[in-house]
Amino acid sequence: MAIAVKICGINSDAALTAALTAGADMIGLVFYPRSPRYVTPAQAGALAAAANGRAELVGVLVDPDDALLETILAAVPLDLLQLHGDESPARLNEIRRRFGVAVMKAIRIAEAGDLAQAVPYRAAADRLMFDGKAPTSLKGAMPGGNRVSFDWAMLKGREVGLPWILSGGLDPDNVVQAIRASGAGAVDVSSGVEDAPGHKDPRRIAAFLAAAKQEGKATPSWLAQKSA
DSSP, X not given: OOOEEEEOOOOSHXXXXXXXXXXXXXXXXXXXXXXXXXXXXXXXXXHHHHHTTSSEEEEEESSOOHHHHHHHHHHXXXXXXXXXXXOOHHHHHHHHHHHOOEEEEEEEESSGGGGGGXXXXXXXXXXXXXXXXXXXXXXXXXXXXXXXXOOGGGGTXXXXXXXXXXXXXXOTTTHHXXXXXXXXXXXXXXXXXXXXXXXXXXXXXXXHHHHHGGGSOOOGGGGGOOBO
């Protein structure tokens, strides 16, 4: 099975170079000011220019309004918007219609019942992300990037209805296990390849990609995936 890999939270030339050199399929740019991985539209535009089409560019946002989206998309040629807040299916449809950019909705998972949250988005999103849901006891939790995982086996064999990507608590040591347990065709990592919050470690990036690709050479074929 081919595996696609997204390295999220890229915020420096060094991190971008490490991800592209190791073969990342997707580069995540975080536009959430509370995140240690935050980039301004101008910074993201420079990183996008340096990427020069070698990977899909994903903008990570939390409940963005139209003004913010206009500012970002004027500066950065994003291929995909990853929405990590409380955006409704109606809001996703509105964004897709107004801005003409594909949308991926992040669904936060702690238990099997949480998977039902994805159903209303099947007709509104282009892709889905299943991410670990931070417990209420976790102080300072972000909408994502908390290094929180869930029982990956909940996804195995499940009809999702859209291409989907697995996220939450992944790192070079557990990514192969996560792929095999979930049946994921694509994986996402951020804090799991850092040596400090917001600082990517090139060695961990390379190790993550090498481990994921043991399951098959990463290609865009995961976009045709309909179920695990």
